[in-house]
Amino acid sequence: xxxxxxxxxxxxxxxxxxxxxxxxxxxxxxxxxxxxxxxxxxxxxxxxxxxxxxxxxxxxxxxxxxxxxxxxxxxxxxxxxxxxxxxxxxxxxxxxxxxxxxxxxxxxxxxxxxxxxxxxxxxxxxxxxxxxxxxxxxxxxxxxxxxxxxxxxxxxxxxxxxxxxxxxxxxxxxxxxxxxxxxxxxxxxxxxxxxxxxxxxxxxxxxxxxxxxxxxxxxxxxxxxxxxxxxxxxxxxxxxxxxxxxxxxxxxxxxxxxxxxxxxxxxxxxxxxxx
Amino acid sequence: xxxxxxxxxxxxxxxxxxxxxxxxxxxxxxxxxxxxxxxxxxxxxxxxxxxxxxxxxxxxxxxxxxxxxxxxxxxxxxxxxxxxxxxxxxxxxxxxxxxxxxxxxxxxxxxxxxxxxxxxxxxxxxxxxxxxxxxxxxxxxxxxxxxxxxxxxxxxxxxxxxxxxxxxxxxxxxxxxxxxxxxxxxxxxxxxxxxxxxxxxxxxxxxxxxxxxxxxxxxxxxxxxxxxxxxxxxxxxxxxxxxxxxxxxxxxxxxxxxxxxxxxxxxxxxxxxxxxxxxxxxxxxxxxxxxxxxxxxxxxxxxxxxxxxxxxxxxxxxxxxxxxxxxxxxxxxxxxxxxxxxxxxxxxxxxxxxxxxxxxxxxxxxxxxxxxxx
Amino acid sequence: xxxxxxxxxxxxxxxxxxxxxxxxxxxxxxxxxxxxxxxxxxxxxxxxxxxxxxxxxxxxxxxxxxxxxxxxxxxxxxxxxxxxxxxxx
Numbered sequence: 001x002x003x004x005x006x007x008x009x010x011x012x013x014x015x016x017x018x019x020x021x022x023x024x025x026x027x028x029x030x031x032x033x034x035x036x037x038x039x040x041x042x043x044x045x046x047x048x049x050x051x052x053x054x055x056x057x058x059x060x061x062x063x064x065x066x067x068x069x070x071x072x073x074x075x076x077x078x079x080x081x082x083x084x085x086x087x088x089x090x091x092x093x094x095x096x097x098x099x100x101x102x103x104x105x106x107x108x109x110x111x112x113x114x115x116x117x118x119x120x121x122x123x124x125x126x127x128x129x130x131x132x133x134x135x136x137x138x139x140x141x142x143x144x145x146x147x148x149x150x151x152x153x154x155x156x157x158x159x160x161x162x163x164x165x166x167x168x169x170x171x172x173x174x175x176x177x178x179x180x181x182x183x184x185x186x187x188x189x190x191x192x193x194x195x196x197x198x199x200x201x202x203x204x205x206x207x208x209x210x211x212x213x214x215x216x217x218x219x220x221x222x223x224x225x226x227x228x229x230x231x232x233x234x235x236x237x238x239x240x241x242x243x244x245x246x247x248x249x250x251x252x253x254x255x256x257x258x259x260x261x262x263x264x265x266x267x268x269x270x271x272x273x274x275x
Numbered sequence: 276x277x278x279x280x281x282x283x284x285x286x287x288x289x290x291x292x293x294x295x296x297x298x299x300x301x302x303x304x305x306x307x308x309x310x311x312x313x314x315x316x317x318x319x320x321x322x323x324x325x326x327x328x329x330x331x332x333x334x335x336x337x338x339x340x341x342x343x344x345x346x347x348x349x350x351x352x353x354x355x356x357x358x359x360x361x362x363x364x365x366x367x368x369x370x371x372x373x374x375x376x377x378x379x380x381x382x383x384x385x386x387x388x389x390x391x392x393x394x395x396x397x398x399x400x401x402x403x404x405x406x407x408x409x410x411x412x413x414x415x416x417x418x419x420x421x422x423x424x425x426x427x428x429x430x431x432x433x434x435x436x437x438x439x440x441x442x443x444x445x446x447x448x449x450x451x452x453x454x455x456x457x458x459x460x461x462x463x464x465x466x467x468x469x470x471x472x473x474x475x476x477x478x479x480x481x482x483x484x485x486x487x488x489x490x491x492x493x494x495x496x497x498x499x500x501x502x503x504x505x506x507x508x509x510x511x512x513x514x515x516x517x518x519x520x521x522x523x524x525x526x527x528x529x530x531x532x533x534x535x536x537x538x539x540x541x542x543x544x545x546x547x548x549x550x551x552x553x554x555x556x557x558x559x560x561x562x563x564x565x566x567x568x569x570x571x572x573x574x575x576x577x578x579x580x581x582x583x584x585x586x587x588x589x590x591x592x593x594x595x596x597x598x599x600x601x602x603x604x605x606x607x608x609x610x611x612x613x614x615x616x617x618x619x620x621x622x623x624x625x626x627x628x629x630x631x632x633x634x635x636x637x638x639x640x641x642x643x644x645x646x647x648x649x
Numbered sequence: 650x651x652x653x654x655x656x657x658x659x660x661x662x663x664x665x666x667x668x669x670x671x672x673x674x675x676x677x678x679x680x681x682x683x684x685x686x687x688x689x690x691x692x693x694x695x696x697x698x699x700x701x702x703x704x705x706x707x708x709x710x711x712x713x714x715x716x717x718x719x720x721x722x723x724x725x726x727x728x729x730x731x732x733x734x735x736x737x738x
Contacts, residue, residue, distance in 0.1 A: 014477070014499075017512065051495060051496065051497040052495050054494045054495075056340075059504075066501075067501055067503070067511075067512070067513070070477070070499055071499060072494040072495065072498065072499060072500050073499075073500070073501050073502065074340070074343065074370075074501070074502035075501065075502065075503050075504055075505065076336065076339070076366055076370075076502065076504055077336075077362055077363060077365075077366050077504055080332065080333075080336040080363060080366075082333075083300075083328065083332070083333040083334075083336035083337045083340065084336045084337065084339055084340035084343075085340060086300075086326070086328075086333070086337045086340065087298060087300060087336065087337030087338055087339065087340030087341035087342075087343075087344065087348065088340035088341060088343055088344040088494060089340075089344070090298065090324045090326060090337075090341065091297060091298045091324065091340070091341035091342075091344035091345070091346040091348065092344040092345060092346070092494065092495055094495060095344060095494055095495050112329050112330065112333075113329065113333055115329075116328075116329040116333070270324065
């Protein structure tokens with residue numbers, strides 16, 4: 001019984017940059033681990049060549065995942081990870097793009113690119129971590145922040161209705177739209193594994209915990225409490241409808257695979273010369 | 276080599292294809308749109324891709340991504356679109372990404388007159404993004420030169436791992452002139468340095484060679500590269516330290532300045548005996564040359580200096596180009612390059628001759644502004 | 650017990666304990682003491698230890714190792730790649 005000293009995911013990480021800068025109990029690391037386990041499986045199956053994978057992130061806590069992974073990676077500017085990935089995959093269609101970002105990066109400042117990449121069904125996987133807040137800059141209101149929540153820029157409570165990215169992307173031409181939670185890492189792994197085997201635009205929203213700058217605003221004192229509060233509210237459903245994608249902290253958050261299509265991807269259309 | 280008749284916009288598209296363009300992303304904007312339209316037809320036949328993005332921000336970020344995928348990439352726009360590209364231009368500088376951005380100038384500020392010309396972006400293209408850097412800017416004055424300088428813009432981008440600006444204007448864009456198009460092999464085409472195949476350990480993407488330019492570990496070859504917008508060390512790791520910031524900024528600037536002999540181009544005429552030197556660039560220089568000839572007919576010893584490279588300037592070459600005591604800078608804006616010329620010739624009389632004209636300033640327009648200083 | 654082992658990159662301290670079926674390993678200097686692993690374990694194998702790692706956090710310790718059922722919830726829910734479970738024998 002030889003003792004191994006390495007974590008099974010170490011080969012996918014840039015170990016000299018671990019530990020991450022994430023706060024204790026941040027859900028992002030859980031999500032990243034689940035994604036790497038799925039990627040590891042696809043690599044060992046021979047479906048994915050790790051040399052052809054690249055990760056892109058814009059700006060924000062989530063985006064920084066890209067420099068912790070032992071792959072080609074781009075840590076670009078705020079909101080522009082999707083167009084960067086578009087250029088790379090169209091220039092070399094052998095490449096596999098994994099875009100990661102927070103809801104501010106992907107759906108806020110980058111929202112227009114999200115809409116049009118989904119409409120074009122461009123070949124990439126976008127994993128958006130929704131933590132309901134702008135975390136890196138200190139807890140300002142985000143496009144996904146629920147109504148009435150007090151943040152550093154909504155001290156009297158958020159007056160706005162939040163954006164629902166699953167409904168938005170699902171209404172377009174994306175081949176895959178799913179939602180999981182950091183409290184269900186096995187679903188993140190399962191959905192990401194499936195996405196890695198598909199073509200076209202694949203979108204996974206991961207509801208995450210930000211114990212440091214969001215949890216505190218809503219009165220949750222520590223990472224475990226926030227994790228458990230989110231876990232209580234998350235409900236898996238088999239093939240839920242887009243209507244069921246509504247995020248309601250009181251009524252619960254439905255996770256599952258909302259959309260699964262096999263529409264020709266942008267690259268497939270370019271290659272086939274289809275109009 | 277083939278001879279044809281083309282517009283400036285077509286010449287830019289042809290020049291890009293000669294240089295090896297394989298990816299174009301753009302957003303329609305007058306007076307640049309024909310570049311994308313022409314490429315949309317021609318480039319796919321040469322194995323390239325053209326995509327019309329949702330905006331100019333998407334366009335420039337897409338070409339940065341394409342460049343990291345290992346191909347030559349370009350976008351073209353006009354002033355309003357260029358303004359939107361400013362932040363990503365900084366990303367291209369910081370990540371040392373070779374790209375070519377074409378700005379076909381039109382009148383501004385703001386929407387201005389989309390169909391009409393101007394030279395008012397000459398400082399914007401130089402300083403668009405925040406932070407410290409120097410990027411090369413080329414300004415053609417003819418259809419043939421639009422072609423030649425597009426090839427040169429790609430060569431400079433690939434040689435120095437930098438974004439390069441090709442600064443055209445509405446006059447050159449829609450001017451039709453004879454054009455000679457070269458095949459690969461008939462003209463110098465430079466390709467970026469790429470490291471030899473990786474052993475599997477991460478390749479430091481910002482470790483420079485003696486020329487201060489790092490070989491570019493493009494995606495898909497096992498380099499485990501990091502494209503980094505944060506201040507970084509040679510490995511591409513975030514380095515929020517004074518020494519790292521100084522070293523990086525210094526190298527980003529010096530790698531360009533070291534090759535000013537390659538980057539900087541100018542044209543002089545009648546400078547040997549010139550007592551009055553007229554300095555100009557781009558489309559306006561066409562009328563200025565006419566005025567120089569007119570002045571010489573009148574017995575005034577006028578000389579002509581045309582800048583083909585608007586940034587960085589080879590100050591020594593400019594100083595030595597003429598011993599004229601009086602220098603007049605003619606440009607279709609409020610007098611912007613004048614500020615450089617005044618600084619470079621600080622021991623002589625330098626005068627601005629701004630012409631603000633929606634069309635190519637006529638020789639008469641130019642003569643009017645020049646005469647007040649004679 | 651605490652082992653010191655050499656990984657590809659650096660020397661790490663490892664807390665490791667085995668039952669007849671599973672071994673629970675904690676990489677000491679990766680832990681940020683968030684407590685999620687302790688909370689998600691269905692059989693309460695883990696407890697906060699008195700060990701102080703180099704960042705000043707107390708990593709967990711598999712005190713009740715015999716109760717481990719090998720579900721890996723601690724490994725999958727650790728945000729810092731600090732916990733991993735191996736099958737023994």
